[in-house]
Amino acid sequence: PPGTDPPRAHARLLPGSPRYLLYDVNPPEGFNLRRDVYIRVASLLKTLLKSEQWALVLPPWGRLYHWQSPDIRQARIPWAHFFDLPSLSKNVPVIEYEQFIAESGGPFIEQVYVLQSYAEGWKEGTWEEKIDERPCIDQLLYSRDKHNYYRGWFWGYEETRGLSVSCLSVQGSASIVAPVLLKNTSAR
Numbered sequence: 757p758p759g760t761d762p763p764r765a766h767a768r769l770l771p772g773s774p775r776y777l778l779y780d781v782n783p784p785e786g787f788n789l790r791r792d793v794y795i796r797v798a799s800l801l802k803t804l805l806k807s808e809q810w811a812l813v814l815p816p817w818g819r820l821y822h823w824q825s826p827d828i829r830q831a832r833i834p835w836a837h838f839f840d841l842p843s844l845s846k847n848v849p850v851i852e853y854e855q856f857i858a859e860s861g862g863p864f865i866e867q868v869y870v871l872q873s874y875a876e877g878w879k880e881g882t883w884e885e886k887i888d889e890r891p892c893i894d895q896l897l898y899s900r901d902k903h904n905y906y907r908g909w910f911w912g913y914e915e916t917r918g919l920s921v922s923c924l925s926v927q928g929s930a931s932i933v934a935p936v937l938l939k940n941t942s943a944r
């Protein structure tokens with residue numbers, strides 16, 4: 757079955773391959789909010805594409821609270837099940853997670869950013885857009901395994917692991933993440 761290859765060395769990306777943006781949404785959120793977040797992330801991708809080649813990796817569907825049919829398998833569901841990918845790709849380049857694994861050569865995600873609010877909360881007065889690396893506020897949903905890889909919920913792909921996890925306090929629209937992805941990390 758797909759996705760059960762033995763672990764390989766770190767991603768062997770071909771020269772000239774795009775950088776990949778993967779994302780996820782807080783587990784309790786339902787279909788409609790996830791569809792809405794897609795629009796915002798696609799907008800972020802458009803900003804990134806002005807500087808570099810990127811591809812958006814669509815987060816597999818599964819385990820939604822409203823999906824209460826235990827007789828139907830609800831994990832690792834590709835976006836093509838609900839959406840027309842050639843149409844989505846007319847806006848920004850999108851690929852399924854399985855294609856990301858095939859292209860990137862290994863189920864590793866180099867950098868995971870957990871987006872959070874600011875610990876000090878919302879200051880009265882002028883609204884400003886900002887983003888800063890900060891200590892994680894909530895307990896991390898990822899934990900290190902004996903090889904020092906981060907394990908956690910990666911859309912039901914048990915063999916997927918993260919190499920680095922950090923937390924970003926963010927206040928702003930989706931594109932505020934763009935400079936961080938373009939300038940603060942070389943993760944592909």
Ligand SMILES: *[C@@H]1O[C@H](CO)[C@@H](O)[C@H](O)[C@H]1NC(C)=O
Pocket residue numbers: 887888889924936939940
């Ligand atoms: C990104 O790098 C700039 C320049 O080094 C630094 O000032 C800024 O704090 C960094 N931002 C994040 C979110 O790491």
